[in-house]
Amino acid sequence: MGEESIRVLIVDDEFIMRQGLRYMIHWEEEGFTIVGEAANGKDAMDQIEKLQPQIVLSDIVMPLMDGVDFTVAVHHRYPHVQMIILSGYDNFEYVKQTLMQGVVDYILKPTLTPHELLGVLQKAAARIPGWHPDHAMTGETAEELLKELLLGETKTGEELQKVFAASYYCMYAVTIAHGSERAAETAELLCEKIQRAKSEFSGVQSCVALMKKEQICVLFGYEMSQRSMLRIKLEKLNGEIGLMCEDTIGIISTPCQSMGQLREIYQRELARGADLSFYYPGKKLFVMENEKDRIGGTIERFDFTRYNRLLLGGQYRQAADQLLGYNHALCESRADVYRMKNQIKNMFMVFLDMLQLEEDEKLRVQEHFLWEVDAAGERLSYEQTVAQIASEVADISAKQNTKEDARMDQILTYMEQHYTEDLKLEDLGEKFGFSYNYLSAYFNQQMNEGFNDYLNRVRIHKACEILQDLTVPVAQVSALVGYSGHSYFCRVFKKYTGKTPSEWRRDSIEK
Known part of the structure; x- marks a missing residue:
């Protein structure tokens, strides 16, 4: 990006979630820098004062200060900071309180994808006062111009075109495999090797750009008569690089005749060079013009x-x-x-x-x-x-x-013993160590009916036992089995027995 990266603070009490966000996208390449992390809203307020982030990515459920209170505090003290809320559950009524405080958007953690995260970050960046991407390239070197073109910071490559006056263009990329030790140092050594080797490509224009810590990209401008020579020399160079570092693969791109095509070719064929070593272990050079096996297919989304x-x-x-x-x-x-x-x-x-x-x-x-x-x-x-x-x-x-x-057996026993009380599923979940959503689904799956239906069945069974005692007035039975209203008790009783409480008592006596 023409300007410095946008500063981002991540706030989540789960270490794994913070790590997942950190590695979900290529932050620096997309124009963002993670300046810090915090485990709760209280610590985050101190971090904001110290680190001055422009975007805060925050969980909504945290200890000490929850996401709603934290959002209100940030909006009041740092109105220029853009807030993005992370939620573990699709609870819009709760999240809506943060949206009213000017939050950019909220996203669900269980379904979060890199594409969605980047989209929301870009949406937040567009709201930062005074921030405008400036990609002016006046006075930049050919290497800088190439890197900006391939990363999408310029569209046409007009400035680079002034340096290269050729009929055809192709790129050669050297990628260091995922997980290689000291990748950054190795890339610098290989970059020096390629710079020295450029002199062997007589009559061919070239420039070298270090794209990221594990990839070097070389742009060549040539004429048709030089095509075979260029291919032979690149194969030789790739072999020499392989001797220097075993963890590398080389890729020769499809040729083109327009600078405007380079960005698309780079993204399609070179940017994911390390993926080729993942799918084709042992192969050291890929000539994409001839390559039958392409990477990057599409499949249906995960259900x-x-x-x-x-x-x-x-x-x-x-x-x-x-x-x-x-x-x-x-x-x-x-x-x-x-x-x-x-x-x-x-x-x-x-x-x-x-x-x-x-x-x-x-x-x-x-x-x-x-x-x-x-x-x-x-x-x-x-x-x-x-x-x-x-x-x-x-x-x-x-x-x-x-x-x-075992815990479900304990819950059922507890319900049998406390059916006269105001039992709620969320209270039982907390008591026995289940989340509300999980216990609700698990109860249905195990008992083949919902929590409320099961509780009603227990209470009506107890009511039938009490109705057999003629000394207990029918009007008092509802309270004895946990219902606060007699009319509601009668409706539930008839639903489960087909009779009113009075009819059931009369029929049981006649029998």
């Missing part, structure tokens, strides 16, 4: 609704199978590796959240799984890793089911 329903219903094996099937489809389509891994990690985190594990245990398991996924550098080892994690999670869920069944 999160079904996945969430399976998890809420305790059908963990089926949820794990769905996740494995989708991951395989992503690999078959040769999806963007960075985004694919992030999506699968997010789905695993949702899975573990549903298991209601102890916080320390959940963090330990999550950190282990996230590390395993990130460390897988090739498709085969990656799919094996995901399958192993899915199996481990399914094993954890099987043990968790046993614990949940």
Whole structure:
């Protein structure tokens, strides 16, 4: 970006979520810098004063100061700061309170994608007073002009065109594989090697740009008569680079005749160079003009609704199978590796959240799984890793089911003993360690009826027992089984027995 990056502060009490956000997009390349993190609203207020962020990305449910109070405080003290709210559940009535305080937008954590996150960040950036992207290139070098063109900071490449007067253009990129140690230092050494080798390409125009810490891109301008020579020399150069560093692959782009096409070609063929080593381990040079196997296919979106329903219903094996099937489809389509891994990690985190594990245990398991996924550098080892994690999670869920069944027995016993009280599902969830949404779905799945229906059934059964005692007036029965109103009790009683309480008593006497 022409101006300095936009400063962003991340506020979330979950360490895993903060890490997930940090690695969900290429922040610097998109024009944003994460200047700090905070675990609660109180600490975040101190961070804002110290770091002066322009955008704050905040969870809505936090200790010490929740998202609503935090939003109000930020809006009052720092009205220029743009707020984006993260929510774990689709609870619009709660989130709406933050929207009234000028929040840019809110996004759901379980379904958050890199594309959605970047879109909301860009929406927030557009509201920053006095901020305008300025991509003026006066006085810049050819290398700077090339980098800005390929990253989309300029559209036409008119300034670069003045430096290159050729009929044809192609690019050669050297990419250091994901996970390579000392990638930045290696890139600088390779960049020097390529700069020295440029002299061997006689009569061909060129410039070198270090695109990011693991990729170098070279633009060549040439005539048709030089095409074969250029290809031979690039193959030789790529071999020499491979001897210097085993963790590299080279890519020769499809040629074109217009500077305006370079950005699209770079994004399609070169930007995801490390993905090629992931899908084609051992191959060192890709000539995209001849390459039959392309990366970046598209598949249908993940059915999160079904996945969430399976998890809420305790059908963990089926949820794990769905996740494995989708991951395989992503690999078959040769999806963007960075985004694919992030999506699968997010789905695993949702899975573990549903298991209601102890916080320390959940963090330990999550950190282990996230590390395993990130460390897988090739498709085969990656799919094996995901399958192993899915199996481990399914094993954890099987043990968790046993614990949940025991807790469900405790809940049913408690309801039998306290049916006369004002029982609420959220209170039982808190008492027995279930979230409201999870307990609601789990109760339905285990009992084949909702919580209120089951409670009514227990109360009506008790009412029938009391009605057999003729010394108890019918009008008093409703209060004895937990109903505050007699008329409502009568309607519920008839729904379950087909008779009014008086009719039921009369018929039981006649029998």
